[in-house]
Amino acid sequence: MSVVGECLVAFIFGSVVGLLVQRSRFCNTAALRDAILFKTYRNTKALLVAMMILSVGIPLFITFDQGNPMSFDVGLNTMIGLFLFGIGMVFAGACTVSTWVKSAEGNIAAAWALLFTFVGMFLSSLIWTVSYWPPAPPSMTGQPNLEALQFGFANAATIQNNLGIPAVVFGLVQALVLFAIYRAIRRKEAARQATQTEGAAVARPKLAAGPAAAE
Amino acid sequence: MELFRKTLDPVIALSAIAVLDLFLFLLVGSWTVGGGETMMTGLMAKWILGDDIARIPFWSLMFVPDAGYWKIYISLGMFFGALVGAVVSKEFHLRIPRRLTEWVLATVGGLLMGIGIRLAFVCNVSTFFGLTPELNLGGYLAISGIIAGAWVGSRVYKKLLEV
Numbered sequence: 001m002s003v004v005g006e007c008l009v010a011f012i013f014g015s016v017v018g019l020l021v022q023r024s025r026f027c028n029t030a031a032l033r034d035a036i037l038f039k040t041y042r043n044t045k046a047l048l049v050a051m052m053i054l055s056v057g058i059p060l061f062i063t064f065d066q067g068n069p070m071s072f073d074v075g076l077n078t079m080i081g082l083f084l085f086g087i088g089m090v091f092a093g094a095c096t097v098s099t100w101v102k103s104a105e106g107n108i109a110a111a112w113a114l115l116f117t118f119v120g121m122f123l124s125s126l127i128w129t130v131s132y133w134p135p136a137p138p139s140m141t142g143q144p145n146l147e148a149l150q151f152g153f154a155n156a157a158t159i160q161n162n163l164g165i166p167a168v169v170f171g172l173v174q175a176l177v178l179f180a181i182y183r184a185i186r187r188k189e190a191a192r193q194a195t196q197t198e199g200a201a202v203a204r205p206k207l208a209a210g211p212a213a214a215e
Numbered sequence: 216m217e218l219f220r221k222t223l224d225p226v227i228a229l230s231a232i233a234v235l236d237l238f239l240f241l242l243v244g245s246w247t248v249g250g251g252e253t254m255m256t257g258l259m260a261k262w263i264l265g266d267d268i269a270r271i272p273f274w275s276l277m278f279v280p281d282a283g284y285w286k287i288y289i290s291l292g293m294f295f296g297a298l299v300g301a302v303v304s305k306e307f308h309l310r311i312p313r314r315l316t317e318w319v320l321a322t323v324g325g326l327l328m329g330i331g332i333r334l335a336f337v338c339n340v341s342t343f344f345g346l347t348p349e350l351n352l353g354g355y356l357a358i359s360g361i362i363a364g365a366w367v368g369s370r371v372y373k374k375l376l377e378v
Binding site: 001003006007008009010011012013014015016017018019020021022023024025026028029032033036037042043045046047049050051053054055057058059061062066067068069070072074075076077078079080081082083084085086087088089090091092093094095096097099100101102103104105106107108109110112113114115116117118119120121122123124125126128129130135136151152153154155156159167170171174 | 218219222223224225226227228229230231232233234235236237238239240241242243244245246247248249252253255256257259260271272273274276277278283285286287288289290291292293294295296297298299300301304306307308309310311312317318320321322323324325326327328329330331332333334335336337338339340341342343344345346347348349350351352353356357358359360361362363364365366367368369371372373
């Protein structure tokens, strides 16, 4: 595909995503933060469903050597980087998607956070060295490189090649694990709702009898 | 139009996005946002610094500023789509933070997100919608990191709200 074609596909995809995220008020930050702080799972459930669909779809394409998976080494930097990102997104109240979406709704705090995401990226670029750390091509060999805290590269395609089992099988297993988490959340919500309904039913006769009876 | 009058169920919205993401994966590549934002940073730095940017190895070896990088247009598209949604549904309002704490949190949060993306080479979108569905080892490392970070961030955030 030509460069213009790629950019056009990306823009159309982004536009639909932006519209759907804005209209649904989905937020990746809320999917984690609300589950941790408030034990509410509106966004978490949506995230899990999307991941279930992708966990079947993407490995299915990879099974038949189709699609364009990401290909680079990962290491301790992946975990530490996302740890910092996780703290940052909760502080900012928005992630990479919602900073754009909320900025488009006129949220100046989100636009400010986005501006400082750019600043953070620029500051990181100043300390980057081609020779060692944070990881750069010479330390990314495709194999574990513990000296550079790199674990190498492994994805659905390498698993399929090494084990001879179609990648989609592992994708289905992952989707089932995600579904189990989803179902556990639904059960938790149902139990909470039942407790609340029960509580309201107990409180109603007491209130009907008057405030003194409720005491 | 119903879409602009009522809030859409996020499960439906994210299911539709996941299906679209499959097409993006087939046609161009995995959905990420951090890569496009990095390239935008490079383009802005080039605009401000001019040719001096070539003295910073990252921008001459890793991410040579290029306006034709397709991932930039995902972010611009998200802004455009959200703007259309907000304006048509009359949900566009300028909201300026009133308290200093909000400005500080947005500043620190933004910086941590930018530094985190560059250190990890991935963002939250590539974690949940790219690496993990691709069964990439990095997806599981990134998910562990982001959940731990969100947990720590949530605890600190709660403490700050109580002050």
